[in-house]
Amino acid sequence: MITTRRDLPRIAAALVVAATSLFAASNPASAATKIQRLVSPGGIEAWFVQDATVPLVAMEYAFTGGSTQDTADKQGIGSFTTNMLDEGAGDLDSKAFHERLERRAITMNFSVTRDYVRGSMRMLKGDSGEAFDLLRLALTSPRFDAEPLERVRSQMISNARRETTNPVSIAGHRFWEEAFGTHPYAWRPNGTVESLSAIQAADLRDYAHRVLAKDTLKVAVVGDIDAETLGKLLDKTFGALPAKADLKAVPAIDAAKPPRHAFVMLDVPQSSINFGGPGIARNDPDFMAAYIVNHILGGGTLSSRLYKEVREKRGLAYSVSQSLIWMNKSSVFAGTTATRADKATETLDTITSEIARMGREGPTQQELDEAKSYLKGSQMLALDTSSKIASALVQYQLDNLGIDYIEKRNAIVDAVTLDDAKRVAKRIWGQGLLSVSVGRASQAAAEPAAPAKSN
Known part of the structure; x- marks a missing residue:
């Protein structure tokens, strides 16, 4: 854009x-x-x-x-x-x-x-x-x-x-x-x-x-x-804008039910992978529990499970992360990574396995406590300019969170129990993945690229 x-x-x-x-x-x-x-x-x-x-x-x-x-x-x-x-x-x-x-x-x-x-x-x-x-x-x-x-x-x-x-x-x-x-x-x-x-x-x-x-x-x-x-x-x-918008109705929809995978052939040395599945609405009572579990699983920090499994243990990718995305009529969780073409299958298998484990077992109490501490501290550090504060306040309005949301947020985070986290982990991450891989086919990826012909 x-x-x-x-x-x-x-x-x-x-x-x-x-x-x-x-x-x-x-x-x-x-x-x-x-x-x-x-x-x-x-x-x-x-x-x-x-x-x-x-x-x-x-x-x-x-x-x-x-x-x-x-x-x-x-x-x-x-x-x-x-x-x-x-x-x-x-x-x-x-x-x-x-x-x-x-x-x-x-x-x-x-x-x-x-x-x-x-x-x-x-x-x-x-x-x-x-x-x-x-x-x-x-x-x-x-x-x-x-x-x-x-x-x-x-x-x-x-x-x-x-x-x-x-x-x-x-x-x-x-x-x-x-x-x-x-x-x-x-x-x-x-x-x-x-x-x-x-x-x-x-x-x-x-x-x-x-x-x-x-x-x-x-x-x-x-x-x-x-x-x-x-x-x-x-x-x-x-003041001179129209009093009422004339919007086309947008129907509610659930994201497609996993598991399903799509492959797009593209002759590039590095494959791009997107993965995710149905998410959770912003007004759902379990939203904060899901937000915390998402942070533990793949929230973009160096301590997330996906980062540890995909990069630290196996060296498959430079980065991997996922986030919750909520819209007015649906929601998804969505993640991305990129890896060598000959490692694309192993990378996606590792992500799929780790997400399935979270769905089965949920987080540990230590993971939950550490995630809560991080999310409470990072929220205020993220509001470090007038523009960021204004942007957050607009988002709180769009999400119908109330003008006192900043004051209440830490208590909402603290109220999430381990049982809550395990329940929402099974609900969202226990259903398999929607995934897309773009790159070379596995056989082609294992072979060196053909040398360019000279004229």
């Missing part, structure tokens, strides 16, 4: 200072008391943390919609739309809009996930008025002019074409197709060469009009701004 990032030195310096300023207290409860629920005079709600340590303001926001609002024959409409929002708006063409951003070192980003359109903005306090006004134009009056449209299309098609020969991309796309078939979750959020070629400006206008609406908007703001000023800026920025 193409995003706009213009992190110029003036704002970068402020961010360095901000990284150590906010939520510095080690007690999560003290941090949580700073979060306010603000409702503007026009009814725009935001979660708000006022902090005057540095003259910086960060805002994150989201609209429900995402790539599920594309169409099967025009995958990538949402991504194309967000890539065009800062390419001219109102009476400003693309060049003039970018010059306004750069003059004030304003950072403005737009992106699409399967369920949401997300945006972020950072600016110095004195530039808040101009930054919010530019965002207003981008969201309410995007131009979709021909020249930037074709330029962005060319960039997106170039990316899509590269993905057709990239084993990591191929494995990732195929995993979602195996998991969700023809459901919109299987579509490619960034589009394909064919679909991107078919998208027109009218498709982008229609998407923006249907998706960018006040009734699904979630906002979080962190920084040096007072509530009264922020309320007025929120109304000015979002």
Whole structure:
């Protein structure tokens, strides 16, 4: 996905200072008391943390919609739309809009996930008025002019074409197709060469009009701004959007039941492997237990079981990890690794065996205790900038966790028992795997590549 990032030195310096300023207290409860629920005079709600340590303001926001609002024959409409929002708006063409951003070192980003359109903005306090006004134009009056449209299309098609020969991309796309078939979750959020070629400006206008609406908007703001000023800026920025989104219904779906494996032949020396299976909803009472077990099994740290078995004991791969992915209408756990082509089968067998063992036995008490300690400490360390805090607060809103979630989270982690962890391990990791391997066939992988013929 193409995003706009213009992190110029003036704002970068402020961010360095901000990284150590906010939520510095080690007690999560003290941090949580700073979060306010603000409702503007026009009814725009935001979660708000006022902090005057540095003259910086960060805002994150989201609209429900995402790539599920594309169409099967025009995958990538949402991504194309967000890539065009800062390419001219109102009476400003693309060049003039970018010059306004750069003059004030304003950072403005737009992106699409399967369920949401997300945006972020950072600016110095004195530039808040101009930054919010530019965002207003981008969201309410995007131009979709021909020249930037074709330029962005060319960039997106170039990316899509590269993905057709990239084993990591191929494995990732195929995993979602195996998991969700023809459901919109299987579509490619960034589009394909064919679909991107078919998208027109009218498709982008229609998407923006249907998706960018006040009734699904979630906002979080962190920084040096007072509530009264922020309320007025929120109304000015979002107030002219449609009151209600016009979204296509997206049906609920369970990921395909494992075990099943897909192999994609590609003549490359290193095979890419994606693996996973049905996951767990964010509002499920067992979610935190699953989150802890996932950390123990393959959460991306050097102490995870998969890392120890795949890399440390056998030297099969440089890294291996997995995560829980939850969407509005489904969920999966998903992992990735890459290995030498002649070791692909052994690597996948090792992963499959280790995941099956977790499903049968669950974690140990020591593993559970160590994971709890890590997850409680890392949560606060992860909130080390105003932008990260704002992003987390938007996610908490999307997940319906409540404005006091930071305060409650450690107690939720501590409440998970070994019985809980073993029960959820069997439920999620005891059913086998969906897996995709991209690379050479096993026989071809065991043989050296043929030398190139000279002309």
